[in-house]
Amino acid sequence: xxxxxxPARPNGRIRDAARTxxxxxxxxxxxxxxxxxxxxxxxxxxxRTRTTKRMIYYYFGGKEQLFTAVxxxxxxxxxxxxxxxxxxxxxxxxxxxxxxxxxxxxxxQHPDFIRLxxxxxxxxAEHIAGSEKLGRIGSPALDVIRRILAAGQESGLFTxxxxxxxxxxxxxxxxxxxxxxxHTFGALFGRDLVAPEQREHYRAMLGDMVIAYLTAERSTH
Numbered sequence: 536x537x538x539x540x541x542p543a544r545p546n547g548r549i550r551d552a553a554r555t556x557x558x559x560x561x562x563x564x565x566x567x568x569x570x571x572x573x574x575x576x577x578x579x580x581x582x583r584t585r586t587t588k589r590m591i592y593y594y595f596g597g598k599e600q601l602f603t604a605v606x607x608x609x610x611x612x613x614x615x616x617x618x619x620x621x622x623x624x625x626x627x628x629x630x631x632x633x634x635x636x637x638x639x640x641x642x643x644q645h646p647d648f649i650r651l652x653x654x655x656x657x658x659x660a661e662h663i664a665g666s667e668k669l670g671r672i673g674s675p676a677l678d679v680i681r682r683i684l685a686a687g688q689e690s691g692l693f694t695x696x697x698x699x700x701x702x703x704x705x706x707x708x709x710x711x712x713x714x715x716x717x718h719t720f721g722a723l724f725g726r727d728l729v730a731p732e733q734r735e736h737y738r739a740m741l742g743d744m745v746i747a748y749l750t751a752e753r754s755t756h
Contacts, residue, residue, distance in 0.1 A: 564605050568647035571654050603662045609648045617675040627687030632742035635706045642710040649714045693749040
């Protein structure tokens with residue numbers, strides 16, 4: 536990372552560093568989600584914020600580090616929601632449905648997150664792989680899923696021996712597809728997956744699908 540001295544404050548105004556960085560990240564999130572990593576320009580991000588390109592480099596180091604910071608913040612939002620999820624008072628079936636609904640709601644409310652993840656996949660997850668922060672925060676959802684699965688199997692409600700990562704992928708894939716493929720799916724099949732009148736249908740469908748998978752009889756080979 537290139538060292539950049541702190542720039543002079545425009546008009547002599549003292550800026551709040553945290554607020555400035557948050558503003559930069561807000562605009563950078565929009566620009567990267569709209570134009571992709573290659574298409575987004577630091578000059579444009581600076582122009583849309585009350586700051587300068589030099590200040591962006593001072594805080595983040597460069598375009599690559601800025602994109603990594605955008606990803607870190609985007610993933611932190613869903614991880615914090617997972618950490619706050621309280622399902623300990625629910626039976627396993629209700630608990631796993633609530634967890635699925637959390638992912639459903641988050642992905643619907645954060646379409647920029649879906650675009651950013653798609654963009655990062657195009658780049659082989661190189662920014663995520665290089666982020667120490669993302670490596671540390673992990674996924675609280677996996678710990679919750681493991682506890683729910685253990686309780687469900689102990690009670691006999693869940694008959695299937697399911698891996699927590701597999702179940703997480705199952706839930707995430709439905710929620711991700713619904714937002715990421717909205718336009719192509721609509722063009723091909725004439726159905727808007729995020730239409731407000733269909734929201735509860737698909738939200739319930741996700742929970743039903745997950746519970747059916749966990750309670751299905753498995754043939755042994």
